[in-house]
Amino acid sequence: xxxxxxxxxxxxxxxxxxxxxxxxxxxxxxxxxxxxxxxxxxxxxxxxxxxxxxxxxxxxxxxxxxxxxxxxxxxxxxxxxxxxxxxxxxxxxxxxxxxxxxxxxxxxxxxxxxxxxxxxxxxxxxxxxxxxxxxxxxxxx
Numbered sequence: 001x002x003x004x005x006x007x008x009x010x011x012x013x014x015x016x017x018x019x020x021x022x023x024x025x026x027x028x029x030x031x032x033x034x035x036x037x038x039x040x041x042x043x044x045x046x047x048x049x050x051x052x053x054x055x056x057x058x059x060x061x062x063x064x065x066x067x068x069x070x071x072x073x074x075x076x077x078x079x080x081x082x083x084x085x086x087x088x089x090x091x092x093x094x095x096x097x098x099x100x101x102x103x104x105x106x107x108x109x110x111x112x113x114x115x116x117x118x119x120x121x122x123x124x125x126x127x128x129x130x131x132x133x134x135x136x137x138x139x140x141x
Contacts (some may be wrong), residue, residue, distance in 0.1 A: 012036055015062060020055040022048045028127050033120035037068045038129055039128060068124060074133045076133035080104060083125035084138075089115035099136040102129060106140050113141060 003026060005013070012028040015037050023041035030037065036059075040048040048069050049056055060067045073079040077092035080102040085112040093103045106114045115122050122138060129135035 012063060013038070014060050016048075016055075016067075018090045019062075020048045020050060020094050024048075025129065026128070028125050029126060029129070030120060030127065033066075033067060033116075033118060033123065035066045035120055035124060036063055037070060037128065039070050039072055039084055039132070042072045044106070045069065057098075068121075068129060069141050072132075076129070076135055078103065079106050080125065080129050080135065080138060084114045084121065085129050087111075087121075089114075100134055101137045103139050103141050111140060123124065 006029070009027040009029055009068050012029065013024050013123070016027070017024050022044040025041060026039040028037045028039075029035075038048070056067050057070065066103075071082045071086070073082050076094050080092050081089040084104060084106070088107045089104055090107060091105040095101050095103060104114070113121070116124075122140070126138050129138060
């Protein structure tokens with residue numbers, strides 16, 4: 001799947017790769033939430049975060065925006081679960097009818113985390129899942 005990125009997203013992606021020294025598959029800018037989301041190669045999350053969160057903090061200062069990291073996964077279900085982290089996801093069911101929807105079972109106490117302030121976490125997860133897994137929507141159950 002070919003992912004189109006804006007010039008700004010390409011610049012942010014290059015900045016994060018230079019700061020963290022890890023592979024980044026994508027960068028999504030969620031303007032209405034002041035958020036930049038980086039899709040990190042599977043297995044590279046600890047290096048992407050850096051000691052004590054140092055890499056994320058440096059990039060946040062440089063961009064003057066919040067940064068969220070999502071670890072890539074080989075399956076759509078795993079991808080959606082990672083995109084909603086740090087919420088505890090108990091199960092993801094992908095339903096393919098007219099649209100492809102991920103139904104996500106999240107512990108009641110983690111629903112707020114999965115949604116995020118103003119819906120920023122679930123919005124970012126939906127955008128990434130649509131771009132990388134052809135998932136049209138995410139519904140919490």
